[in-house]
Every structure is written in C-alpha cells, then in structure tokens.
Amino acid sequence: MSFDYLILGAGGAGLNIWDIIATLFFFLLLMALLKKVAWGPLMGIMTQREELIASEIEAAENSRQESQRLLEEQRDLLKEARTEALAIVENAKKQGEASREDIITTARTEAARLKESAIREIDTEKERAIAAVRQEVVSLSVLAASKVLEKEVSEEDNRTLIEATIAKAGEVN
Amino acid sequence: MEHKNPEFVFLGMHGNWSNILMLAVTTLIVFLIAYIATRNMKLKPTGMQNFMEWIMDFVKGIIKSNFDWQTGGRFHILGITLIMFIAVANVLGLPFSISYDGVLWWKSPTADPTVTMTLAVMILLLTHYYGIKMKGLKEYGKDFLKPLPFLLPLKIIEEFANTLTLGLRLYGNIYAGEVLLGLLAGLATSSAFGFVGAIIPAMAWQGFSLFIGGIQAFIFVMLTMVYMSHKVSTDH
Numbered sequence: 001m002s003f004d005y006l007i008l009g010a011g012g013a014g015l016n017i018w019d020i021i022a023t024l025f026f027f028l029l030l031m032a033l034l035k036k037v038a039w040g041p042l043m044g045i046m047t048q049r050e051e052l053i054a055s056e057i058e059a060a061e062n063s064r065q066e067s068q069r070l071l072e073e074q075r076d077l078l079k080e081a082r083t084e085a086l087a088i089v090e091n092a093k094k095q096g097e098a099s100r101e102d103i104i105t106t107a108r109t110e111a112a113r114l115k116e117s118a119i120r121e122i123d124t125e126k127e128r129a130i131a132a133v134r135q136e137v138v139s140l141s142v143l144a145a146s147k148v149l150e151k152e153v154s155e156e157d158n159r160t161l162i163e164a165t166i167a168k169a170g171e172v173n
Numbered sequence: 174m175e176h177k178n179p180e181f182v183f184l185g186m187h188g189n190w191s192n193i194l195m196l197a198v199t200t201l202i203v204f205l206i207a208y209i210a211t212r213n214m215k216l217k218p219t220g221m222q223n224f225m226e227w228i229m230d231f232v233k234g235i236i237k238s239n240f241d242w243q244t245g246g247r248f249h250i251l252g253i254t255l256i257m258f259i260a261v262a263n264v265l266g267l268p269f270s271i272s273y274d275g276v277l278w279w280k281s282p283t284a285d286p287t288v289t290m291t292l293a294v295m296i297l298l299l300t301h302y303y304g305i306k307m308k309g310l311k312e313y314g315k316d317f318l319k320p321l322p323f324l325l326p327l328k329i330i331e332e333f334a335n336t337l338t339l340g341l342r343l344y345g346n347i348y349a350g351e352v353l354l355g356l357l358a359g360l361a362t363s364s365a366f367g368f369v370g371a372i373i374p375a376m377a378w379q380g381f382s383l384f385i386g387g388i389q390a391f392i393f394v395m396l397t398m399v400y401m402s403h404k405v406s407t408d409h
Contacts, residue, residue, distance in 0.1 A: 015187065016180075016287045017187060018189070018193065019189050022192065023192075023196055023287070027295070029200065030204060033204060035254075039254075041214060042222075042226065042229060046226060046229065048216065049216050
C-alpha cells in the first residue's frame with residue numbers, strides 16, 4: 001500500500017491553478033448571489049423586526065404614560081366634581097335657609113299689615129255706623145218734633161214724648 | 174484505497190475535476206439552502222427562516238467577540254457565507270464517496286489542500302487589504318513594529334504561519350476524517366466479518382466527523398475574524 005497520496009501535492013502535478021481559480025470563483029459567486037437573494041433580504045427583515053420591536057416598546061411606553069396621565073386627570077376631575085357637588089349642596093342648603101327666613105318674614109309682615117288694615121277698616125266702619133246712627137237720631141228727633149208740633153198734644157204728652165225721645169237718643173249715644 | 178485524482182491540464186495549468194465538481198455541488202447546496210430558507214420571510218419567523226437567523230446571529234456573535242459591530246458589521250456576509258460553505262463542504266464527503274475506475278470523484282472539497290489553502294490565502298489577503306484600507310498604509314506598516322521593533326521578523330513569519338495553519342488545519346481534519354472513513358469502508362467491503370466489525374465504528378466516526386465538520390467551519394470563521402480584527406482594530 002502506498003501512502004504517496006497522503007503527501008501534499010502528491011501526484012507530481014504541481015500546483016492546481018484551476019482548482020484555485022474554481023475555489024475563488026465559486027466562493028465569490030456564492031457570496032455575491034447570496035448577498036443579493038438571501039443575506040440582504042434576511043438582514044433587512046431582521047433590522048425591520050428590530051425597528052418594529054423598538055417602536056412597539058416605545059409605543060407601549062407612550063401609551064402607558066398616556067393612560068397614567070389620563071388616570072391622573074380623571075382622578076383630579078373626580079375630586080373636583082366631588083368638591084363642586086358638596087359646594088352646590090351647601091349652597092342650596094344655605095339658599096333654602098335664606099329663602100325660608102325670607103318667606104317667614106314676608107308672611108309675618110303681610111299678616112301684620114292685614115291685621116292693621118282690618119283694624120283700621122273696623123274703626124272706619126264703626127265711625128261710619130255711629131255717624132249714621134247720629135244722623136238717624138237727628139232725623140228722628142226732627143220727625144218727633146214735627147209730629148209733636150202737628151199733633152198739638154197735651155203738655156203732658158209732649159213732655160213725655162220729648163223725654164222719651166231724648167232718652168232714646170241718649171241711649172243711642 | 175489508492176485513488177487517483179481526475180486531473181487535467183488546460184492552458185498549461187493543472188486542475189482537478191473532482192475538486193471543481195465538488196465545489197460546484199457545495200455552492201449549489203449552500204445556495205439552495207439559503208435561497209429556500211429566505212423565501213416568504215416574515216417578521217415573525219418560522220421554520221427555515223429561524224435556522225438562517227440563528228446562523229446569522231451566531232456569526233454576529235463571533236464577530237462581536239472580536240470587533241465592535243460598527244467595524245465588524247461589514248464582514249457579516251463574508252462570515253455567514255464562509256461558515257455555511259465550509260460546513261457544507263466538510264459534510265459532503267461523509268455519507269459516501271464515489272470513485273469510478275480508480276478515480277475519486279465525490280469527496281469533501283475541503284479534503285484537498287489546494288482548496289483550503291486558497292480559502293486561507295484569500296482570507297489573509299483580505300485582512301491585509303482591510304488593514305490598509307481602514308487604517309492607512311502607515312499605521313498598517315507600524316503594526317509590524319509593535320509591540321517591539323526587533324520582533325519584525327516574527328511578525329512577518331506570523332503572517333505566513335497564520336495562513337498555513339488556517340488552511341492546513343481545515344484540510345487535515347477533513348482529510349483525516351475521510352481517510353479513516355475510507356479505511357472503514359474498505360474493511361466493511363472486504364468480508365462479512367469485516368462488515369459487522371466496521372459498521373459500528375463507521376457510524377460513530379461519521380457522527381464524529383459531522384461534529385468536526387461543524388467545529389472546523391466555526392474555527393475557520395472565528396480565526397478569520399480574529400486575524401481580521403488584529404489587522405483592522407487600532408487597539409492591538
């Protein structure tokens with residue numbers, strides 16, 4: 001068994017220039033082709049993915065901050081609304097109190113005024129009635145006097161009549 | 174066991190059809206894997222796309238352990254292509270080898286020193302090219318005098334040693350794997366007893382070679398990036 005073939009460059013052919021050329025040719029061809037059809041697109045998609053992930057992370061961060069902000073805002077709004085509601089209730093209570101006072105006062109004044117006017121009216125009516133009675137008395141007296149004069153009654157009768165009349169008038173008065 | 178190579182002479186230059194054939198097969202397989210894996214890519218990856226992205230991230234990790242990504246990003250495509258090319262090339266010779274009329278046709282292309290040395294020289298030339306391009310000729314030259322000027326001869330030897338070790342490590346590993354597989358196959362075909370004796374070690378060795386093929390591809394890319402970073406980065 002010969003081991004000549006194990007020796008570098010065995011066969012005595014010298015340097016295989018075509019092998020060198022073929023190696024370089026095939027390797028460089030492969031590299032150029034794959035760069036165009038495989039590595040380029042693959043790197044492109046990997047970069048794209050990296051960008052996508054980065055932008056997604058950023059978006060998530062942004063939306064987290066946004067929701068945090070909104071939450072804060074809602075909390076503030078809620079607090080404000082609660083304060084406002086309390087203020088409104090307070091206000092309404094105060095206003096109710098005030099208007100009650102007002103109504104009572106008005107009612108009282110009105111009542112007093114009505115009473116006053118009623119008293120005044122009663123007084124006026126009384127005056128008027130008295131005046132009317134007086135008038136009546138006078139006319140009755142006159143009537144009585146005229147009757148006395150017409151009738152020419154006795155002195156006694158006359159006196160009795162006058163006295164009666166005066167007495168009546170006095171009673172009335 | 175004694176296989177001849179299908180050699181030819183064209184325009185006064187020698188060549189080996191088997192190497193050229195296997196390089197073409199490797200190229201085709203790598204291209205198909207990458208091409209099929211990157212059809213209908215989605216932002217949410219599935220199946221093969223995951224696999225390709227894993228390779229990309231793996232190579233990215235190798236690069237990041239040597240450069241900052243700003244500088245090293247440009248070598249990403251080189252790294253991915255290199256790791257897939259070498260891994261596929263290493264594994265091609267594992268399931269079978271085909272020889273016809275005593276001439277070996279089907280084998281790992283990386284089991285040939287010419288191929289691996291070509292790749293190694295290409296990588297080393299690229300490191301020098303990028304070293305000059307990114308640091309300027311003056312800085313590039315000064316690097317040979319660091320850390321001490323009298324180490325210049327060692328620095329120059331280092332460049333050749335790097336090239337040789339990079340290429341021959343790959344060649345040696347894969348070639349040794351194929352030689353042992355060839356011996357085991359020879360044993361298996363010699364007799365029924367030999368077949369029984371050879372089947373277990375052959376399977377074990379195939380598994381191990383698969384592992385070695387992956388490891389060697391990783392090492393090749395790793396060293397590529399290490400040499401590249403020595404030439405390119407300013408802090409060394």
